[in-house]
Each structure stands twice: as C-alpha cells, then as structure tokens.
Amino acid sequence: MADDSAVDTPSEPDAAPQQQESVTIYDVAKLAGVNPSTVSRALNRPGRVNAVTERRIRAAAESLNYHVNPMARALPTGRTSIVGLVVSDITNPVFFDVIRGAEAAATRAGYTLVLTESEESDEREYERAQRMLRMVDGLVLATPRMSDDQITALGRQKPVAVVNRLVDDVLSVVPDVQHGIAEAVRHLRALGHSRIAYVPGPPLSWMARRRGELLAQRCEWAHIELVALDPVAPTVLGGRTAAVAVRDSGATAVFAYNDLIAIGLMQELVETGIRIPADISVVGFDDIFGADFTSPSLTTVKSPLREGGDHAMSALLGRVTGGDAPSGGFDLATTLVVRGSTGTAKA
C-alpha cells in the first residue's frame, strides 16, 4: 500500500500473461491410455464405463485440470446449459429479486445465467432477446414490454417463460395480485378512507394495466371512489411529478403503481408540507429493497418477486430438460405489508 494516489487508473500488468492452452479430452485420453470417446463417456455417464478405467480417466482429468468446453459440447448436442434472463431495467430494484431468484434456480440446476436489459424499450427488448436466443437453452422474460406476438415468436424457437404477464401458449408466472389488493383496500377502508387516488404506471406494461383494473374493480366492490390520475414513469422521479395531481385530487389516500413511484411521491409531498399519513396515506406495490427505509416507512402490496424469478426459471428448465409440466400451485400470493405510511383518514 505504498502508493495511494495512483490507484484510480487500471494497473498495468508487467508481462502479457501467458494464456495457457486449454486441455481437451484428447489430452486426458492420451494420459489415461484410452480413446477420447471413452473419456467423454466416463465423464458424462458414469457407470457406462468400466469402473477402474473410469477412475483412471477421472484421475487423469483431475491431474490435467481438465474442464469440459461448453461451446464444443453445445455443437453436437444443441444444448448450451445457458439460460437467459431479460429485464427491462437493471436499475429498477424490482428486478433485483427476480434476478436473484432466477439465478438461484439456474445455478441449482447447473445452468449459467445470462442477463440482458432492454432499457425500457420494446424494440431493443425484442432484438436483444432474439440475439440471446441463439446461445441459450431457454429464456425468461421479466415484465416484458414487447408484444404478445413477439413473445410467441420467441417461444416458437426456444422454450420461453414470462414473469408478471400472461401470454397465451407461453409459460407464464404471475403473482396473484388480487389478494394483496383486496387486503389493501380493506385496510384503507377500515381506516375510514372513501376516496382514493391511483397513480398508474407505464401503459405498455401488462402488470401495470392489471393492477389498475383489479384496483378499480375492488374499490367499486367496496364502494370506494377511485380517482385514476395520469400515468407516470415507474421511477422515483415519476412519483414526484404526480404529487400535484395527488394533492389536488382531494383523496385521503393514494395507491401508486409501484414503490418507486410511491417513494418519489412521498418525498415530494413531504417537502410540500403535507404530512403522511396524517394528511394523506400512501400505498405502494412490490415491497422493494428500501421500502422500509423511508420515513414514514412504506405500506405496500408485497409481490413475491424472488419466488417469481425462481419459479419461472424452474418451470423453464423443467421444460428445457424435457421434464413434464411443472406442478402448479406456487406460493405467489401478494400480501399487504402495513407500515407507517397509512393511517386514519383525515376528517
């Protein structure tokens, strides 16, 4: 640690590191005194080779530090042991859990996860998914923005699973939003709220539309007036822009399409001198990382994001490995997490 000032520039390795030749089954075969095909058999299908030769081969492979070349294997088999995940925005914490779940399921099954993002563009999304398709055994699309037709087209080429959206003829993993919404509406109703505002998310998003619809349904059912405001970007900034409309709506409580919006909204409202929840209650969706950091902490409809990613990937891999239909009945119910941002309605 002699030099402290120069560390902000990549250090230059002294010598160009010798990229060592990779060892192949031919090397192993030679060392073990067998045919390459026998090496392949021994390493892949234990039992289909004489026990002692197998041991000899394994020892040879070990000593040579042999590792199979996934690319070379992919050619004859057509399977790469790679699965892809497409998210619309790596920045959005909603996907962190989806990624984590998908990664876990993939790793568990011995698959490698490849990740890409579409930066909220439906065109880029399709293009990148298509590109990725060539190298993966299957694809998971998280809250995709592209059209149903495009998704179906992808599904015709390789197995595809979708999270947070329902698409015909495609493996779809969707949480039961209904349940959480019912809880939330009941919660607000019990607190005396009878006029609620709703800040919608991107109209291109299936999940955004769905939440809006179910919320409207439920409020009508509960004889609560729901005021739908203009949709905003599903970001903290988007939430801030909705503050004025929320204030002017005369509602005593507000639903935001997601937590990001809810958080931005709260920040802006508080800065305008509005007290939460004394003046207005706020409810979000998702329960993302950080939802409990705010002050007051955010009441939100929790989506089982991690499970969603995990289940989608598991289902996909089940299909990839030719397995039978994944058994349904996942525990994907949304639930209300009550925190500090909701309180009794202002008189």
Add this chain to the structure above:
Amino acid sequence: MADDSAVDTPSEPDAAPQQQESVTIYDVAKLAGVNPSTVSRALNRPGRVNAVTERRIRAAAESLNYHVNPMARALPTGRTSIVGLVVSDITNPVFFDVIRGAEAAATRAGYTLVLTESEESDEREYERAQRMLRMVDGLVLATPRMSDDQITALGRQKPVAVVNRLVDDVLSVVPDVQHGIAEAVRHLRALGHSRIAYVPGPPLSWMARRRGELLAQRCEWAHIELVALDPVAPTVLGGRTAAVAVRDSGATAVFAYNDLIAIGLMQELVETGIRIPADISVVGFDDIFGADFTSPSLTTVKSPLREGGDHAMSALLGRVTGGDAPSGGFDLATTLVVRGSTGTAKA
C-alpha cells in the same frame, strides 16, 4: 382476463411449441447460390466479397432469418463474445451499479454479459469463476473475496479485471477512496467531532481493509481519535448488531464500512431513542440506491460504482480484443455527499 384466481400457476401451453430448426450458413449459401465459406466471409468481413454477391447473400440471410450460432463460431475462433461478471452478492445494492456499468460497456462492444454470484463465499467464488472461465473471453471480478493467488491463477487462463481491489499483474480498477475519506474527516472535524467510531466490514474484503486503514491514517493526521469496533456483516442486519457497541464507544460520530451497515445502524439507534444527528452523526460509504430514503438521509462517501464497472469492463475488452493498454486517468474519485445524518458534535 376471464380467470383471476388461477393466475398464480404457470399457464400450460396448449401444444408443445414446434422448436423450429435453426438455419445455418449452408441454408443461406444454397439460397444465394454460393459456397458456405463465402457466406461466412460476406457476413463477417464486409468488403472482402463482391458487392453484388454480398448483397445477394445478405438478402438470403435476411429472408431466412439467419443468425450466427455463437457456439459454432466459438469453436474455430476460440472467442465467444461473452464476458463474465462475478459479484459476491446480487442482493447487495452496491453491485447494482457495477452490474449496470459492466453491462453497458459489454453491450456497447457487442459482447454478452454473463453474471454469477458467490454468495459471499470465497470458495464458491473461485469455483464459479473457474467454471465460467471456459465460456467467456474475459472475466470481471467485483470486490472479490478470493485470494490474490487465485485471482492471478484465473488471470493466467483468460484476461481478468478486478474492481475495488488491487492485485499484482491483474487489471485493477480502484476508486480513489482517499479523497472522499479526507473530505468526510474534514467535514466531521468542522462539526466539532473529535472522537469517532468505525464499524469495519468483512476482513476478507480488500476494500474493507483499505477503507479502515485510510480512515485511521486520516484521523490520526487530523488528531481525531478513531475507535475501531468489531467487524460486522456488510448488511443492514450487520449494522443493527453494531448499535450497542457504537453507543458504548462514547463517540459523537460513526463511520460504517458501507451504507447498508450505516442504514441498519441508524435504524437500531433511532429505535433505541438515540437521535441522529443530534446525539450521534453517521457516515456511510458507497451512496447506494436508497441512501437518500432514510430519515435523516444518509451522509456518505460516494463511490463511482457504475463507472467502476464500466471502466473495468472496457479495460478488459480492450485487452480481449488485443487492443493496447487502456488509457488511464478515469474519473473514479470518491466524494462526500452531505445529507442529514451528520451534524454538530454533542457537547
């Protein structure tokens, strides 16, 4: 949207989708009336083929919806156009920005990003990196936990770059922590703090050790007493566990190894009736997503994480594509972001 109750289970596609045969350069060649190798040339090295035949070939490829098979290409060339990124914990928001930066740089260069995590285990980390190495053209390790020797070993096989750590003979991208720490110490000093506590992070982490060392140096230099407490896990929970020690330390301000710890610490302190910053000031490191959600919002030494990921990946790809040494002088200085969690020292 007829059925609302059944959506929590993967929908079963009616028919097993016909996985269409993938089209190869042979198909394109036949359609265009040329030899496969000509197709390869036309598509890869525009200009080395007659302009009109090239156009004919492109048209044929287009009409057949041809896409190159990356695996097949990887075999003869030895290059996959895939780069890997290893992080220690996908859950940790610190890596979100690193991932985003790396992804951006990779995509920009036409590479695909492969992601894996080590779940904070040095063994798993090395094993997964090694496994990944077979299929990538290069590897970026973000805040790795494995030993220098292991990193060097990886670097002998394929180009490797490291973020947030200095390793001999390996491309290292490290922010200039010094600068931010100096600012932070000066800030606290100006507020009258003369006894500061420090909650260290995982001892296995190079960056954790470095922050501790530089902080100690700087405080000594500024004639401030620094009380190093026991290290904790770099998580919100870890931060909570440090609260008692912090309170008992008698310090009027506390540095946490990272924002996660700082946030957990603040939560626990506040719940114990300690006021921030009236009773104690808190400073974190990184400026992660959510650091401004807390109440009070967190004063923190911001690390240019996104740039770190981007630069590391760029430098790596520069090396992969045989380019010359990446020009140094990146804008990777850390800076102090002053928010609400720091104030004048209690008398």
Add this chain to the structure above:
DNA sequence: CTGAAAGCGCTAACAA
C-alpha cells in the same frame, strides 16, 4: 466395455 468415425456450424488457410 471400448475403439473408430462421422458430424454439429463455423472459420481460415490454401487453391483456383
């Protein structure tokens, strides 16, 4: 149980 041989899709000499 094991060896021989063909071929996955593509690239890269080498010829023509």
Add this chain to the structure above:
DNA sequence: TTGTTAGCGCTTTCAG
C-alpha cells in the same frame, strides 16, 4: 473474388 478442405472439442452412432 470465390470454392475446397481441414479442423475447433465434443458427442454419438456403429462396430468390434
């Protein structure tokens, strides 16, 4: 400029 011909490393028949 284009065709021919070998492979890249591995799996997988098919013989033996």
